[in-house]
Amino acid sequence: MLVMNTEPASKPALKAVNDAPRPSKEEAMEAVRTLIAWAGDNPDREGLKDTPKRVVQAYREWFRGYDMDPAEELSRVFEDVSGYDDMVILREIDIESHCEHHIAPFLGKAYVAYLPTEKVVGISKLVKVVEVFSKRLQTQETMTAQIADAIDEALKPRGTAIMVDAVHQCMTTRGVHHPDVSTITTQFTGEFKTNPSLQDRFLKLIGKS
Template structure:
């Protein structure tokens, strides 16, 4: 299985704000409305500001967030688990939101990381155009590479608006993805324990 791509992004030069706003005007016209009418006149600027917020993960590096670790763990060698991390992302196929929760765990070796940094890693990958499967693997791989733990477990449960508001129109269907590495992958009892701890 190929490892997820953790290289820094973006890989292409960003257009200017003016070019981006003109693209929004074109889409408004393509949808059938007048981009010059009063209610839509400022929409292109609002859209690019929203994109700047929704996709800020392209400007951030998960390795940097995980680079400050602590070696004084006083012999702690059990799971570190974060539950119910909010996930707000956009699918790369329709740029439609998918919203849900993430659960992250790792088994430390000789170092740990601040728990807020794990939340930040989830956020960095969520704030990019994504598939849920890729994002789940990327989170696990970033933690694996930075901390060299005995194992990592990641689960994401999300509802995809590209399925609930278009296409098959099935709301309230959630998608669950998991990624296990190290001892979580080789030890089914540890996987089961992780699932019990997070209430799944």
């Protein structure tokens, strides 16, 4: 399934906003105990006694993007590009995210490109930006747009191109049970948006054309 988006209807929020206070660790663990009981098992049996603690720890890791700021990750730039003005492309960045509808994982790869102006950023920082947004409850469409917007805001490039190709466990392990369906989303801005030949070149270079 391909979802192509060249201009979002409304700009997605780049920072995680939660005005409500976070529950305590103990409250979160009790919520896990409740879900175990609701599923039909006994949260006090030997194999499940430590599960609430492990789940809370896993949530901290899976959703650490809420404690990260994409602007901070992209704040250190390098202005000496020695006249380089072609694409900077990162291929096959691992995506490990969770859909906001079922809290089920979706796993895949991200492909990121931008056309620099006077400054570039360390390539590891682009990976970090992908991580910021993937480590939140997400839709793939929103995440793709957020990655592009964060790069545009921080680097002011001539254009940005993002592709995400992922398999959603909410489709493979429940619902329609189609394990071989992947979802592809794209976001093009600037020159990538107005120049179809640049889009085609990007897709060819990442092996998706």
